[in-house]
Amino acid sequence: MQDEFAFISNISPKQTKQPSLIYGIGDDAAVYRGSNETDEVVCVDTMVEGVHFRRDTLTPFQIGKKGLAINVSDLAAMGATPLYYLVSIAVPSSWTEEELSTIYKGMSELADFYNMDLIGGDTVSTDGPLVLTVTVIGRVKKGEAKYRNQAKAGDLLFVTGYVGKSAAGLALLLERGLDGEFSLAEQDLIKEHQEPIPHVAHGQILVNSLYRGALNDVSDGVASEANELAEASNISIVIEGNKLPIHEAMRHYDREKQLEWALFGGEDFVLIGTVAKEKADQVRKEFEEQGLMFEVIGYVEQGQPNVYLSNNDQVLKLEKQGYNHFQKRG
Numbered sequence: 423m424q425d426e427f428a429f430i431s432n433i434s435p436k437q438t439k440q441p442s443l444i445y446g447i448g449d450d451a452a453v454y455r456g457s458n459e460t461d462e463v464v465c466v467d468t469m470v471e472g473v474h475f476r477r478d479t480l481t482p483f484q485i486g487k488k489g490l491a492i493n494v495s496d497l498a499a500m501g502a503t504p505l506y507y508l509v510s511i512a513v514p515s516s517w518t519e520e521e522l523s524t525i526y527k528g529m530s531e532l533a534d535f536y537n538m539d540l541i542g543g544d545t546v547s548t549d550g551p552l553v554l555t556v557t558v559i560g561r562v563k564k565g566e567a568k569y570r571n572q573a574k575a576g577d578l579l580f581v582t583g584y585v586g587k588s589a590a591g592l593a594l595l596l597e598r599g600l601d602g603e604f605s606l607a608e609q610d611l612i613k614e615h616q617e618p619i620p621h622v623a624h625g626q627i628l629v630n631s632l633y634r635g636a637l638n639d640v641s642d643g644v645a646s647e648a649n650e651l652a653e654a655s656n657i658s659i660v661i662e663g664n665k666l667p668i669h670e671a672m673r674h675y676d677r678e679k680q681l682e683w684a685l686f687g688g689e690d691f692v693l694i695g696t697v698a699k700e701k702a703d704q705v706r707k708e709f710e711e712q713g714l715m716f717e718v719i720g721y722v723e724q725g726q727p728n729v730y731l732s733n734n735d736q737v738l739k740l741e742k743q744g745y746n747h748f749q750k751r752g
């Protein structure tokens with residue numbers, strides 16, 4: 423297979439049948455009308471041993487916790503409140519029952535935090551690697567879900583947390599393994615990779631009709647997600663390199679490495695979005711009141727759906743080259 427995005431586009435039905443469907447394929451989650459007051463939001467993401475984790479990068483507890491977190495992150499990117507989850511697991515014979523129940527403990531720790539109920543799933547055996555698929559269901563006020571196609575020229579581009587930490591943490595784990603020795607700063611990076619906390623509260627601030635704008639979560643990297651916003655909204659995005667929030671724990675890496683991880687690393691699970699310039703201060707204030715990060719990293723212009731990086735007086739076009747399954751990394 424050539425490209426994940428081309429594949430999804432090919433299999434997307436040209437027409438839909440249910441009148442209650444509001445948005446199907448093409449965003450972080452699907453949305454359909456639930457009642458007079460609310461819309462239902464649902465999505466599914468999979469983690470595969472050898473692709474998303476190895477036994478020497480995540481513990482069983484962390485596999486479960488991250489498997490749910492990456493899905494809740496997609497709900498956060500819609501501005502939804504998480505409610506329920508279902509789990510499908512394909513288990514190779516080398517995994518013990520205790521390890522499997524520890525995966526579920528990891529999920530239930532995060533589920534307790536959000537008051538989510540596990541309501542179903544499926545269990546099968548496999549000759550291949552362990553595969554964990556989690557479906558999550560959430561809810562948002564009627565008509566208020568956040569989409570990728572709402573960016574307009576004149577908006578500012580923001581992220582809700584540091585970028586690049588997860589990729590830096592993964593590099594450390596691949597170098598030294600789970601039992602390696604790590605400095606406190608390194609432990610911070612590793613923790614970000616192993617136990618990302620989805621930005622649900624951030625998404626819910628943005629669910630406010632005053633704050634029209636696009637929203638996406640950062641799974642494949644800032645460059646890739648910004649390209650998704652640009653394509654869906656048919657606008658052009660400029661990222662200002664010196665505004666990318668790089669965490670102190672990454673400061674001793676050279677600038678090129680920092681930028682590579684921040685733009686193309688992925689798995690940060692912060693939100694990236696846009697908001698009208700004149701609303702940005704108000705949004706920032708609401709974030710600050712809750713102790714949450716809101717960092718403007720660029721702006722939206724009219725033009726072809728491309729993403730540019732302006733860095734040290736140079737402007738580079740950023741291709742959608744984050745983590746694309748089926749394509750060699752750029």
Ligand SMILES: Nc1ncnc2c1ncn2[C@@H]1O[C@H](COP(=O)(O)OP(=O)(O)OP(=O)(O)O)[C@@H](O)[C@H]1O
Nearest residue numbers: 430433446447448449450451452465467496641642
């Ligand atoms: N195999 C598939 N069949 C049907 N729809 C799919 C398939 N794969 C992805 N989609 C849909 O395509 C859209 C984009 O999916 P994608 O997985 O890229 O989004 P994401 O979950 O935000 O990103 P990531 O998987 O990197 O976290 C979503 O609407 C998703 O439901």
Ligand SMILES: Cc1ncc(C[n+]2csc(CCOP(=O)(O)O)c2C)c(N)n1
Nearest residue numbers: 472473474475476641642687688689745
């Ligand atoms: C062992 C190991 N090797 C590489 C990676 C990096 N990685 C895997 S999937 C992905 C993008 C998000 O996935 P998806 O698009 O499926 O949501 C990234 C950055 C990892 N986490 N573990």
Ligand SMILES: [Mg+2]
Nearest residue numbers: 450496639641
């Ligand atoms: Mg997403």
Ligand SMILES: [Mg+2]
Nearest residue numbers: 466467468496
């Ligand atoms: Mg997905």
Ligand SMILES: [Mg+2]
Nearest residue numbers: 467492496641
């Ligand atoms: Mg996702």
